[in-house]
Amino acid sequence: MSNMSDVEKRSVSRDSQDENRVGSIYGLPPDPDAHLSEEEREEIDRKLVWKLDWILIPWLCILYLLAFLDRTNIGNAKVAHLTDDLQLRLPDQYNETLTIFFISYSLFEPLTNVLLKKMRPSVFIPVIMVLWGASMTGMGFVYNYSGLMAARWFLGLAEAGLFPGINYYLSCWYKRSELGIRAAIFFSAAALSGSFGGLLAAAIELMDGIGGRPGWAWIFILEGLVTVIFGFASFWMVHDFPDQARFLSEEDRARVVRRLKSDQQSSAEHEEWKMSYLYAGLKDWKMWLGMVIYMGCDMPLYAFSLFLPSIIQELGWSTTVVRSQLLTVPPYAAAALLTVVIGFVADRTRQRGLCNILVSIIGIVGFLMLIASTDPRVKYAGTFLGALGIYPCISNTISWVANNTEGVYKRGVVLGFVIGWGNLNGIVSSNIYYNAPRYLEGHGIIVAYMTLFLLGGSTLMTILLRIENKKRVSGKRDYLIEGKDANEIEALGDKRPDFLYTV
Structure with missing residues (x-):
C-alpha cells in the first residue's frame, strides 16, 4: 500500500473496518468460497462482477437510449415543421405538449419502484416499454393539438417506471463503490440518444411525403416501432433480482448476496412491503435534500434536451434543418464521455459531492456564455459546457442517494x-424558452437552478454527511443499537452507527 494515495488508503482502511464490523455483528450468508485462498476469492469476485456487467448493463443502456430518444425527439420534430403542420400556437401550445408529459411522468414515478419489486423486472420493464412504444408510434398519426397532448400524456405515464426502476435495480446488484460507474454508463445513453437522435432525425426527415406522412411523423413512427420490438425482446433479456435471477447458479447467487451484505446492504434479498418503509423515507432528511439537488440538474437536463435544436437553429448561422440537427451531436457526445469519467472518478474517490460541485460550475459557466455573448461560436461553445455540466450530475446524484439509503423498499421509495x-x-x-434568438429568460433560469439547487444543495449535503460520519466514527450514535439484537440492528438500515455515508 506504499504506492497508494491517501484517499485510496483511507478507502481501503474504511472498507476493511466496515466489513469486519458487519461480519462481527450481522450473520452473512454461507460463503461458497470459504475454502479458497484470498487470491482465488478475488479472482472469482472479479469474474462475477464482469459477468454481471456484460449481462445487465448493455441491454439496459439500449432501453434508456430508446426512452430518452422517445421523450425528447419532439424537439427534433419541431425543427422538422411539426408545429406548422399541426398549426400549433407558438410558443404556448407547443410548450404545453412538453409540459403534459412531465405531469403524468412525475405523478406515477414514486409508485413504480414498488411495482417493479412486486411484479419483477422481467415483467414490469418489458410491459411499460411496449406501452410507451405504442404511444410514441401513435404520435406519428396525430392531426391536431389535442391528439398530440393525449399521446404525450400516455407516453409520460408509460415511461415513468424506467429510469427510477433501473437505477434502483442496479443498486440491488452492485456495491456502493461500484454503482456510480455503472449508473454513469447507463445514463450516458441519454447523452448518446441526443447525439444519435440528431443523426437519426436528419436521416428520417428525408422520408417526408412517403405514405402521405410528413418527415416529423416518420420520426415518431419509426422510433416508436423500434421501442415496441425491443420491449418484446426484453421479456427474455431483462433479468430479475439476484435472489431470483435465472442466469446465476446457486453459488453465484450466494456470492452476490454475500458481497452486498458485506457492503452493508440487504437489497439483494426478498423483503415484504410495509408502510413503515414509506414513512422511513419521508422522515429521512437526505431524501429531501436529494430532491433539491436532483431538481437542480434535472430541470436543466430537459430544457437543454428539448430546446437544443432550436437554440442551435437560432445561433445566427445560416443553417439548413438537417445541419441544425447534426450540430446537436458533438455536445451530447462530449457529455456522454464526461458522464462515464465522473462515474469512475466518484467511485474511486467516494467524493460524489465534490464531483457534483466541480461539474456544476462548468455548466454554470456554459449557460453564462449563452447569456452574455452574441457570437455564434461562443454560444456554441457554451452549449458544450452546458451539456458537460448537466449530464454527469444526473447519474452521480442518483448514485449518491442510492449509496446512502439502505433497505430494499426504502431505497425504492427514496429514489x-x-x-x-x-x-x-x-x-x-417546458415553459422557459421564449423570445428567440437570445432565450435570455431560459438560460437565466437554468443558471439559477444550477447555482442554488445543484451547486448549493451538493455543498450542503457534503458538509452535513461529513459531520454525521464524524459522529458515527467517534461513537456518538452507538446508543441507537443498545439493547438490540442482530436483526433489530440490521433493520436500522442506514441509521446503523457503523453505516458510514458516501460523501
Missing part, C-alpha cells in the same frame, strides 16, 4: 421521490 420530483420540474423546463 422514486427524488427522481419524480426532479422530473416534475420538467414542467418548468
Whole structure:
C-alpha cells in the first residue's frame, strides 16, 4: 500500500473496518468460497462482477437510449415543421405538449419502484416499454393539438417506471463503490440518444411525403416501432433480482448476496412491503435534500434536451434543418464521455459531492456564455459546457442517494421521490424558452437552478454527511443499537452507527 494515495488508503482502511464490523455483528450468508485462498476469492469476485456487467448493463443502456430518444425527439420534430403542420400556437401550445408529459411522468414515478419489486423486472420493464412504444408510434398519426397532448400524456405515464426502476435495480446488484460507474454508463445513453437522435432525425426527415406522412411523423413512427420490438425482446433479456435471477447458479447467487451484505446492504434479498418503509423515507432528511439537488440538474437536463435544436437553429448561422440537427451531436457526445469519467472518478474517490460541485460550475459557466455573448461560436461553445455540466450530475446524484439509503423498499421509495420530483420540474423546463434568438429568460433560469439547487444543495449535503460520519466514527450514535439484537440492528438500515455515508 506504499504506492497508494491517501484517499485510496483511507478507502481501503474504511472498507476493511466496515466489513469486519458487519461480519462481527450481522450473520452473512454461507460463503461458497470459504475454502479458497484470498487470491482465488478475488479472482472469482472479479469474474462475477464482469459477468454481471456484460449481462445487465448493455441491454439496459439500449432501453434508456430508446426512452430518452422517445421523450425528447419532439424537439427534433419541431425543427422538422411539426408545429406548422399541426398549426400549433407558438410558443404556448407547443410548450404545453412538453409540459403534459412531465405531469403524468412525475405523478406515477414514486409508485413504480414498488411495482417493479412486486411484479419483477422481467415483467414490469418489458410491459411499460411496449406501452410507451405504442404511444410514441401513435404520435406519428396525430392531426391536431389535442391528439398530440393525449399521446404525450400516455407516453409520460408509460415511461415513468424506467429510469427510477433501473437505477434502483442496479443498486440491488452492485456495491456502493461500484454503482456510480455503472449508473454513469447507463445514463450516458441519454447523452448518446441526443447525439444519435440528431443523426437519426436528419436521416428520417428525408422520408417526408412517403405514405402521405410528413418527415416529423416518420420520426415518431419509426422510433416508436423500434421501442415496441425491443420491449418484446426484453421479456427474455431483462433479468430479475439476484435472489431470483435465472442466469446465476446457486453459488453465484450466494456470492452476490454475500458481497452486498458485506457492503452493508440487504437489497439483494426478498423483503415484504410495509408502510413503515414509506414513512422511513419521508422522515429521512437526505431524501429531501436529494430532491433539491436532483431538481437542480434535472430541470436543466430537459430544457437543454428539448430546446437544443432550436437554440442551435437560432445561433445566427445560416443553417439548413438537417445541419441544425447534426450540430446537436458533438455536445451530447462530449457529455456522454464526461458522464462515464465522473462515474469512475466518484467511485474511486467516494467524493460524489465534490464531483457534483466541480461539474456544476462548468455548466454554470456554459449557460453564462449563452447569456452574455452574441457570437455564434461562443454560444456554441457554451452549449458544450452546458451539456458537460448537466449530464454527469444526473447519474452521480442518483448514485449518491442510492449509496446512502439502505433497505430494499426504502431505497425504492427514496429514489422514486427524488427522481419524480426532479422530473416534475420538467414542467418548468417546458415553459422557459421564449423570445428567440437570445432565450435570455431560459438560460437565466437554468443558471439559477444550477447555482442554488445543484451547486448549493451538493455543498450542503457534503458538509452535513461529513459531520454525521464524524459522529458515527467517534461513537456518538452507538446508543441507537443498545439493547438490540442482530436483526433489530440490521433493520436500522442506514441509521446503523457503523453505516458510514458516501460523501
